[in-house]
Amino acid sequence: MKVSLNWVKEFTKANLPIGLLVDKIGAQLGAVDAVINLGERYQGIVLVKVVACEKLEGSDHLSVCQVDDGGKVKDVERDKDGYVQVVCGAPNVRAGMLVAWLPPGTTVPASWDGEKFVLEAREIRGQKSNGMLASAKELAIGDSHEGLLELNERDGKPGDDFVKVYHLDDYIIDIENKMFTHRPDCFGMIGLAREIAGITHESFTSPDWYRNQPSFAKGDGLPLEVQNELPEQVPRFVVVALKGVQIAPSPVWLQTYLSRLGVRPINNVVDVTNYVMLLTGQPLHAYDYDKVKALSEGGKAVLAARNPHSGEKLTLLNGKEIEPRAEAILIATNKQAIGLGGVMGGAETEVSSDTKNIILECATFDMYSIRRTSMAHGLFTDAVTRFTKGQSSLQNDRVVVKALELLEQLAGAQLGSEVIDNDHANKSAHVVPVAESFINQRLGLDLKGDDMATLLRNVEFEVGVNGQNLAVQAPFWRTDIELREDVVEEVGRLYGYDHLPLKLPKRDLTPAKRDALLETKAAVRAVLAKAGANGVLTYSFVHGNLLEKVGQDPNDAFQLSNALSPDLQYYRLSLTPSLLASVHTNIKAGYDEFALFEMGKVHTKSALEGNLPVEFDNLALVYTASKSAKAGAAYYEAEKFLNELARQFGLQLEYVPLKSPSEQDVVFEPGRSAQVLIKGTSESLGALGEFKVSVRKNLKLPNKTAGFEISLPKLMRAMNAKTYVALPKYPKVTQDISLKVKAEVTYGELETALMTELMKAKPKNTQLDISTLDIYQRDDDTSHKQVAFRVSIASYERTLTDQEVNAFLDQAAAALKNKLAAERL
């Protein structure tokens, strides 16, 4: 929201140096995005009278002019009369004209933000030209480039500084708009002036015409009728017809006020509507009366507010034809649509250079309706910006007073009808009773009620102070004051938040409880990083193709309706595909062997809790090696990482064949993958294994790739404290035992059976461990395999002998021969 400091100063002193003022605005109103020193752009530019003007020989458009600057500018070549010569290419240049002169050494204002163009004295076709005479465009005041900007004799005299004459020694302060979402009054200079007064602790009074209830005279000659079919969405519809309008360019001073705030001057009538909007925040619209009458039935101009008829179309001022949405607010005659209410006027009733009579509309439109219309049609105008904040419907008649004054002054407009005020506005005054203590408690301050009242009265609140209680009535333009907390914010903001006491809340010694899931994730992260794996984060949304490439069904996944791209269309069903999709680029980057892990949330349409999807917190890891010096399946490498987690967290895991994989686990190759169970239960922690051929091929994975995906909450529940085993005092005896079994007997079966038998056979009060030495299969006997174990045992009572150990090993072997047809080698 751009603010002109000079314009604000018409209403309040604002005497602070610009730096301090900007700081205060930033601290108490809203963040300042930019401060533009407008004055420096117009330094050195003076008003001059063109005294003589002759066509330049040999040119069809250049003229040689002598200009009178009253001797103001130094160091410039003058003739015997003291005039300066300037060559000018404008078609409208003539003697007697008052214009702006850019002497040598000045910068063309329109070039200021780009490559600055600094003028020099030079020769054009043999004639000296000292600088240039300026058009509106060059002065950054408008788009007009066809001729010189002609200045009015009443504005100033030759030699006057252009910057002073038009109050361009100004600062434009750009305040971030987001702050004003609930402050419709801050979209006009009066509102901003009031705020600046408030934060600088100055008292502010709005101009009389804004504060006082107006009474209008009646005009005649232009029959006008209003039909408001949408009183709830158009709570105020003020309309008046004006006659005798003379369309002309606005006076230069008005044009500069518009242009410095980024609004393009067009003609006096349109400019007045924009000027008044910039001043008050209330948008206005002007229609050509005769065009409206021609489009109405019954010999009068009819303005109606209604919803569109089915299939109805409208051509807007910007040339676009639209079919307004069914619930849009349409401005229409009694025959056809002529404008999109509160958004943009129609092309057919546009004010143009031959307009003689106009209709002025000053209406209030429902903010939600305007927002929906604006978004439906992609139209974002100055009017939309203001209406979507909810302009007060109590200001329209006052705003019309100012508009009428300016339209008469600048365009000769006279009342042609009565001022029709279709008024459904809610006029009830809202008083907020609030205790002094309520405000102080929430700010941490100790202000007196009278001081609070002064701050509020400065910005035209009415405040009654009764002991320790305030009765606060906000002025009509403050639609944001409803609750006591709103008053708290107002007092705090106007007082200044840098006076708040900075004290920490007190607490007792009770330690805050740590969150189990977050702690577990931190512990897992540490273990896996230490194990050489790298923690990654990947997007929650994936391409439908990725799901298909790994055999998952996009129909099970939550789908975004407004995805940024197809790459990010589905909520992922599991983490593993995202990790797999990250493998190839890292291999191409030169990493031959690595493990990636991620902890994140996954969702599936088939798991809901109430109306919300269940959130599964998973851990996934993928190991891969594009060049491995080691033989052996990737499964075992990935298993090593899972076993490390088991070791650190005391998990007792059991690996069984992956028979019926869940939706999440379809990526795994059944023959080379396991369901990971919590030992002694049928509770599945997740799956571990290598990936299907199709998955490997689709994602360009090295053959040696494997991984696991497990549930973190289940891991948490399965954690056990580490157990410690007391050290036997007597030396260990170690012996190896090699067993030959049929190939179908799994290692797990054999190991479990061996442990069982050893525990039965061993002497009492001993500590026994086994480790695996080797798993061997002969080329010429693939129906059998041999597993070698190392058994170590120590007693708490005495030294064991080799024979003793061998004896119970034999015992165990014998039992295994019965159970599993195992042969001791």
Place this chain on the structure above:
Amino acid sequence: MAYQNQQIAEVADVLKKRFAELENKNDILRATELKALFDELKTLPSEERPKFGQEINALRQELQKMVMGAQDEDEALPAIDITAPFDVNTKESERPSLLPTETGSKHPLMTELEEVLDIFYRMGFTAVESREIDDDYHMFGALNFPEGHPARDDYDTFMTTDGLIAPAHTSTMQNRVLKAQKANLEQGKPVATVIPGRVFRNEDLDARHEHTFYQLEGVYVDEGVHAGHLIATLKTFLQEYYGKELDVKTQPFYFPFTEPSFEFAISCPFCDKKGCNVCSQTGWIELLGCGMIHPAVLHEAGIDSEKYTGFAWGMGIERLVMMKYGIEDVRYFESARLDFLRQFS
């Protein structure tokens, strides 16, 4: 899979029979009948196209699954003993091993988050993660955003086809946290919780903007809590985090769920307010939004705003890490690139 369109159903039967005979299963995806169906799609009137297109795609997906299935059967490696600690016939020097510790790393965002949570934990705040898929009530309704309110536009939210929302802020958890800890207040204890989580915004990516990033929310409610407490708490946290004294400044802002609302900035800890690249020569870094919790939000959680007041804030984590290390592109965080990740420990 049953196809409603007669034509498509017939093609499906023909292709499925042919599939069994094919030498190279992949060829089924190049079948002329399938291509003819796609060509046919273009000639249909526009109302019929979506349904026809959907069924052709379903057929293509089914065939693709069959190709993948055949591939998986034919080319699968032999089964292994999944109960064993290593593969059969592997030499001792070739047994599976973990990777060297020096190649391992934690994700820098997670490391930073752990540090931030630790400081808040020491200050007396519990923690809970936010959700990654949520509903309109928690995203907007419980936070005092009226229906159709322009403030909803500022959040650029992703929505699912079922009307669920990808959270654009961690404030989705405020209502849940307040409800869950209401009992604390009745026992004379405060509600003090921080909420880390992943959030999503429908924004185009560039070096400074991501659509997926991490925020940390904070909530503190008790009797007699005021705006001075808010500023002091955040100042204390940031001084602890940066390990030095800092100046702070606030600017008025607007959130529907806080009143008053602020943007909160600290003096640049990298140049001690003298001006540098990190703070764009201004000497200040704007870090977070905060404010006093709006009474409507407290009421929605069943808390009496007359008796209890509180403050809340939201802070982005990526920015902290980028400033700390001078990381030039926010997109690296979710890139899974080892070149980036292995620079951190």
